[in-house]
Amino acid sequence: MITLKNLSAEEYMLPGNAACPGCASVASLRIALKVLGPRTIVTIPACCSSVIQGYYPKSPARVPFLNTAFAATAASASGILAALEIKGREGINVLGWAGDGGTADIGIQALSGAAERNENFIYICYDNEAYMNTGTQGSSATPRGAVTTTTVTGKKEKKKNVPEIMIAHEIPYVATACAAYPLDFAEKIRKALSMKGLKYIHLLSPCPPGWRFPAEKTVEIGKLAVSTGAWILYEWSEGKYTLTGLSKGMTKKSSRKPLKEYLTAQGRFSRLSEEETKALQEDVDTQWDRFNKKLVESGTAPTG
Amino acid sequence: MSKKAAISKPSEGASGLTGMWRIKRPVVDQTKCTNCLLCWLYCPEGAMKRHEDGKLSISYDFCKGCGICAEVCPAKAIVIVREA
Ligand SMILES: Cc1ncc(C[n+]2csc(CCOP(=O)(O)OP(=O)(O)O)c2C)c(N)n1
Ligand code: SF4
Ligand code: SF4
Ligand code: SF4
Ligand SMILES: [Mg+2]
Numbered sequence: 294m295i296t297l298k299n300l301s302a303e304e305y306m307l308p309g310n311a312a313c314p315g316c317a318s319v320a321s322l323r324i325a326l327k328v329l330g331p332r333t334i335v336t337i338p339a340c341c342s343s344v345i346q347g348y349y350p351k352s353p354a355r356v357p358f359l360n361t362a363f364a365a366t367a368a369s370a371s372g373i374l375a376a377l378e379i380k381g382r383e384g385i386n387v388l389g390w391a392g393d394g395g396t397a398d399i400g401i402q403a404l405s406g407a408a409e410r411n412e413n414f415i416y417i418c419y420d421n422e423a424y425m426n427t428g429t430q431g432s433s434a435t436p437r438g439a440v441t442t443t444t445v446t447g448k449k450e451k452k453k454n455v456p457e458i459m460i461a462h463e464i465p466y467v468a469t470a471c472a473a474y475p476l477d478f479a480e481k482i483r484k485a486l487s488m489k490g491l492k493y494i495h496l497l498s499p500c501p502p503g504w505r506f507p508a509e510k511t512v513e514i515g516k517l518a519v520s521t522g523a524w525i526l527y528e529w530s531e532g533k534y535t536l537t538g539l540s541k542g543m544t545k546k547s548s549r550k551p552l553k554e555y556l557t558a559q560g561r562f563s564r565l566s567e568e569e570t571k572a573l574q575e576d577v578d579t580q581w582d583r584f585n586k587k588l589v590e591s592g593t594a595p596t597g
Numbered sequence: 598m599s600k601k602a603a604i605s606k607p608s609e610g611a612s613g614l615t616g617m618w619r620i621k622r623p624v625v626d627q628t629k630c631t632n633c634l635l636c637w638l639y640c641p642e643g644a645m646k647r648h649e650d651g652k653l654s655i656s657y658d659f660c661k662g663c664g665i666c667a668e669v670c671p672a673k674a675i676v677i678v679r680e681a
Contacts, residue, residue: 297634308642308659309610314618315663320641348612352605475638509664512639 295479301327310353312345315508317472317498317515318419319345322390324475325417326356328482333386336361336369338400340392341426342419364399366391367407370414386486387414393434394424397453404493408462411490415482418455418493419472421500429503436523438573439561441503447564451576459493460529466492467529468537472499473515477526477538484528497524505560514558522549522577525584533591534584544585544595552577610659615642619662621677623655629674636666636675 305326312319318341326333336359337343346354361369370389377385391400396418404416423441424430431441433453440447459467465488470478478496485492499514501507506514518524519539526540536544543549552574556562565573588594605611625636630653637645637653644660645653655666667675 297638300638302647304643306643307607307609307611308644308656309608309612309615310642311612312641314641314661315665316641320639323641323643324638347605349603349605351608351611353607353609353611355607507664508661509668511641511663511665512669 295328295476295483297476300324300476300479301330303327303331305331305355307353307355310345311348312341313500313502313508315501315511316341316345317500317511318342318392318421320511321419321472321475321478321496321498324479325388325390325482326354328479329356329386329388329415329486331356332384333388334359334373335388335390336366336373337390338366338392338395339363339426340395341421342390342392344426363395365403366395366400367403367412367416370416371407371410371412374412374414389414389416391416391418392425393418393420393422393455394430394432396420397434397455398432401455401458404459405462408459408464408491408493411464413489413491415485415492415494417482417496419496419498420455421498421503422452423500423503425500425503437576438556438565438569439504440564441561447562447569456493456495456529459495462491464493465490465530467495468493469495469497469525469527471497471515471519471524471526473512473519474526474538481528481537503561505563506558510558514555517550517555517558519543520550521552521555522581523552523555525580527584533593534587535591535593536588536595541595544581544588546578546581549577549581614658615661616656616658619657619660620680621662621664622657622680623660623662623664623666623675623677625653625655626674626676627652629672631672631674633671635669635671639665639669641665 306323
């Protein structure tokens with residue numbers, strides 16, 4: 294189990310990088326690399342992380358990063374694995390690290406193909422719920438109601454559920470995480486490392502400029518996503534769903550904070566009417582009703 | 598393959614002295630700090646330096662002044678002051 298005591302003190306993402314102040318995605322990449330260690334190759338498509346990492350002639354990253362085309366994260370990870378195999382190199386971790394645009398939209402076919410082949414790498418989607426690097430355009434992972442530069446009156450469609458799409462591929466391990474809970478995230482990476490085949494982790498990654506909240510509130514916003522039940526922390530393996538962290542106590546509506554607390558803390562939801570807020574609260578309640586059924590089917594529903 | 602492949606070398610300050618972006622400065626009050634390491638865990642920048650004696654210090658060359666460390670500190674040992 295990863296704790297504050299045994300989390301590596303070694304830094305693989307060095308300070309002085311191009312990320313915005315308060316960026317949850319670079320914070321999470323820093324944690325991920327601590328768990329993955331120096332014998333890791335990362336592949337990233339065009340996204341905020343490629344700007345953060347990709348400065349030339351210097352990079353904040355102390356492990357090799359391959360910069361690949363927007364659609365090609367999972368295909369390039371498969372290629373890196375094939376090259377390592379041909380060269381007879383063993384014990385090297387391969388990580389695909391991509392944004393929600395690069396995963397839920399343009400990268401999904403390469404990811405689906407890699408899942409079918411059950412390629413032996415970890416894929417982490419850091420989900421800041423829009424195309425942030427190019428100025429906050431909506432993606433299929435943008436939640437209903439959020440304002441982006443392409444959903445100026447608030448997005449009408451629901452957020453695409455990528456973890457469920459990955460579960461449908463029956464890969465060895467699927468998990469969700471949130472940047473506000475770095476040790477829960479780290480533990481999921483540690484577990485993923487112990488398994489062979491494709492492991493998928495979907496990380497909610499609050500973004501101060503894109504979600505419109507002050508930089509110091511990144512952790513608070515991430516925690517609100519979980520304590521209001523908008524975001525569920527769970528793992529799925531061999532047909533079974535298991536809640537993790539704070540989400541374990543969130544199955545009952547009475548234990549969840551009103552969604553409004555999460556929404557009003559962010560400028561991207563400032564246009565919502567009372568009625569729209571109510572509809573989004575109903576979405577959260579329905580999401581939990583469905584999830585609770587999955588827990589019962591898995592035999593993992595919390596007792597009491 | 599060309600020997601001139603574009604490979605960046607790892608370095609602190611790959612994007613310069615990002616401490617220059619800062620408009621607010623976090624300051625650690627060592628008398629209040631309990632060494633719980635939460636600021637180190639959460640600092641997105643990795644600007645919290647851990648020392649042999651267990652103490653923490655902030656690398657002001659790179660700290661962007663986001664203020665997360667002060668928010669997560671349970672001992673309220675980090676104060677935010679206006680950058681001079
Ligand atoms: C084929 C292609 N289309 C568009 C772009 C421009 N582009 C670069 S990054 C980016 C946004 C990426 O969004 P996401 O994957 O969510 O990552 P984020 O920037 O939010 O971190 C876009 C549209 C591109 N590089 N390649
Ligand atoms: S736009 Fe958001 S995700 Fe991108 S670097 Fe800035 S804070 Fe991070
Ligand atoms: S203000 Fe932000 S960048 Fe500076 S030390 Fe605190 S958490 Fe790190
Ligand atoms: S969070 Fe506060 S108490 Fe904990 S190590 Fe940092 S400064 Fe010290
Ligand atoms: Mg994005």
